[in-house]
Amino acid sequence: MASVPEDKNRLVRLAKEMRVENRSAMDKGHRASAEYKKRRARVESASRGSICSRHGSAVTCRHRPDSVKQPPKSILKSKTSTGGTVVTRSQSTSAETGKENSAGKEKSNCIHVEDIEDEDDEGGEEDCDTDLENEVAKSQISKADNSVEYLYDAACQRFALIPLSAFTRQLEDADIQLNNQGLSSKDMMAISIALLRNTLCTTLSLAGNDIGEDGCRYICEMLQDNVSIVRLNVADNNLKTAGAKLLSYMLKMNAGLQALDASGNGFIEHDAKYFASALQDVTFRLKELDLSHNNFSEEGGVLLGAALETNDTIEKLNLSWNSLRRKGAIAIGKGLRSNLGVKQLDLSWNGFATEGAKEIAEALQKNSTLVDLDLSSNRIDAEGAAYLAKGLQANYTLDILKLSKNPLTSFGAQLILQTLKKSETCQLKTLELFDLHLEKDAIELGHEVCELRPEFDLVYGVSLGSKPNMYGGFKRRTVKEKEVERPKEPLQILLDFVQEKGINLMELFSQFDEDNSWSVSRDEFKQGMKNAKIPLTNAQMEELLDSLDKDGDGEVDFGELMFGSKEFEDKQREREEELRRAALAESLCDTAVLVAERADSDGELGN
Structure with a gap:
């Protein structure tokens, strides 16, 4: 249990003293x-x-x-x-x-x-x-002497502080943003005193200030008396174990707070017990909790998973980037089976792998409240996808499933899509497979699912460039977006036609040039295109002629046709090279993250 501060009413006492002096x-x-x-x-x-x-x-x-x-x-x-x-x-x-x-x-x-x-x-x-x-x-x-402005000015005078203009400008705002202001612990004391009786502020953001234990203590003491603030952001403040204790105690005492962001605060595996204790307390009322980017590891995952079994108030929970691994996945899966509150759960970047996916899939068969589940970047392969597909068969509440950056392969995606095609129970509306290359069969199956389920949306990685799969670059798209894909440029259609027929541009142009002058009028060019049955509309023909007739004399000569085609191909090569570089950079970044994650799981990092 979190230790109670020796003087938990210190801020209230100081505020009263300042009011008496003022009065x-x-x-x-x-x-x-x-x-x-x-x-x-x-x-x-x-x-x-x-x-x-x-x-x-x-x-x-x-x-x-x-x-x-x-x-x-x-x-x-x-x-x-x-x-x-x-x-x-x-x-x-x-x-x-x-x-x-x-x-x-x-x-x-x-x-x-x-x-x-x-x-x-x-x-x-x-x-x-x-x-x-x-x-x-x-x-x-x-x-x-009860105003926020007076209390803040009096506190600054007493503690010899320069008033923070970013705070004074927002004294009457409902949303007070003090992110990345370099606040000290004394600054936090003055701000906390000022907010003791504040009834206007409902959201307080203090992310990225490195306020540490003392700053966290003042905020928690203030929140024991203030019930108007419903959203608190203390992310990236180096709170560590002492901060976990203070936040846990405050969550048990405060009945008004609904959302807490405590991500990136250096919490370790043993600190999870404080948050688990708060989650299991009968006075706990929080609805949104973000504990991402900490280091709870497997033991912390076990503690938090056990807390989920009895908690029914949390609706949105973020545990991403915590290295929960297999044991953590098992505990959280067990907790989800009986949990009746969580609707949105982010478990990305935790290294669950196949066994972890199996536990989560079994939880999906029992859970009846989860709506949005993020399992991205968890090293889930095709076998893990098969377990998830089985879990989806019996689930009727999940709307969004995110599996991006997992080595599912196109086959694993097909297993899930087959379940969506056949299952009458599953109500999934969005399947995210960002940065995953799908083969033609998987994409066609996605179209079939969309036809059966008009509300369904498949988001996947599509290869770029004129030569598919050559460079492995991917663009985030959806099946629905493919249906409204922009048509090819007219010159590209012409070049594709020449390549398909096995002829060259000179042979094609000679069919248009009846007098062998190596120059044709616009009407002659249009009639020749129609006779050759090149699939271009009248509007596309006009666009093509405008791009080829560089001198604007109303005629197209063979030199203009050759120059236009060469210029177009050069631009295409430049575009493909840019895409290749972008894809390579993204691939290197993903590889670096994967190597770091695997090294972390093997205990190599930090040694």
């Missing part, structure tokens, strides 16, 4: 301002001759009707804690002349009438305005 400072300033306003009002009132007369114990205000009498000043009580009696200015003056030695004592027990508010005076506009100002000011203080 105290603002309240003090406001009291001083209010006192100044009251004294200023009294001075202005006196200058207008509106000071009340002092005659005995009753006070009559000259600017008010005589019928409105004020209570005797002798009965007004002080609001001070000393409980002293309020006296008039005349009484105070007589007291001062008679009792100068006890002046200090009297001042401590009484205040003058002009220094207190007349609570029974309903016509005192200045006092009413002051009361309203007090309420407004208190409201403003409360709003200010």
Whole structure:
């Protein structure tokens, strides 16, 4: 179980302290301002001759009707804690002349009438305005010291940080993006304090900042109090084992978070137990979890697979690039058989090989929720494809199956396509076979499946160039795309016709040139093409003539025909050379990845 931070409410305590300090400072300033306003009002009132007369114990205000009498000043009580009696200015003056030695004592027990508010005076506009100002000011203080902007500024001042402009610009945004900002642990503390009471932000992205354990701790503490953030991205932050513990504890405490991306954080096989513990906890509510590009290995795969058996909340799970291997595949396959939540699962680049494919295929026969499965780059061969084809026969929920970059061969693809053609249960809509060369039989079978299943889409690798399979270059295409393939260029059709008939361009041109002038008009050229039954439409003939008639004189001579054909062939060779280089570069890249993967499985890397 993840260790609980000793002071898990540290951020909350710091935020409260800063709010108290702010409230105290603002309240003090406001009291001083209010006192100044009251004294200023009294001075202005006196200058207008509106000071009340002092005659005995009753006070009559000259600017008010005589019928409105004020209570005797002798009965007004002080609001001070000393409980002293309020006296008039005349009484105070007589007291001062008679009792100068006890002046200090009297001042401590009484205040003058002009220094207190007349609570029974309903016509005192200045006092009413002051009361309203007090309420407004208190409201403003409360709003200010709870705002994200105030909390962030106060935190930056306390920890001697320069405010991050990228953060301040997004304070009112629902999606706060702070990827690759080089944030320190103190930066994360200030940001976490600011987000404690934030209710606007729903997505927080902090990928690529290398925040480490301390930064992760602040984020997790904040999320124990903040339930508005539903998507968190902490990918590539070097969290390691300590971060795995903190994230696991936070996932058990936070009921609002729905998606977490913790990929590329250096988690090792033993760290999987923390995430497995969270997945099996009854309080776990996460729906999307990305743990790709870590190094859980086989043992980690076993732990995560066991957790999948009981979890029913995760809908999207990414475990790609984790070297789970055979044992991991077996455990995950077992977990999938009873799992009722996962809909999208990415297991690519894990080295499952044939045995792993067999376990996943058996899981497909039992699983009733999985919709999207990615098994790309797992060294699955034709035998593994046969197991998967068998698993698909009994599955009725899977829509997308990705098997790109696997050595299935065209035969393995045919086995899966045959299942789709015959099975009434399988509902597969997309089969991805990127970077895999399919033979003609497999492509034709794909067309048959598309005819039977209009919603089905086969994505595969098609060889490029005028000479198929010569260089092994592949282009990603679909069977449906082939049906709308762009027609050949007119000159290519002409050259193909000459090659098919076993004649050369000179022999063909001589059939058009009746007067042996080695030049024909456009009409003569068109009529000769029709007589020779070359499969060109009128529009294609016009396009061909425009490309051959370089000088625009309305005629095509034999030299223009030869030059045009040579120019076209040169362009074709250049294009094929570019494709060959691109295919070679891609092949070298794939080979390097495969060699590294095999060396990793043999334990050669890192030794």
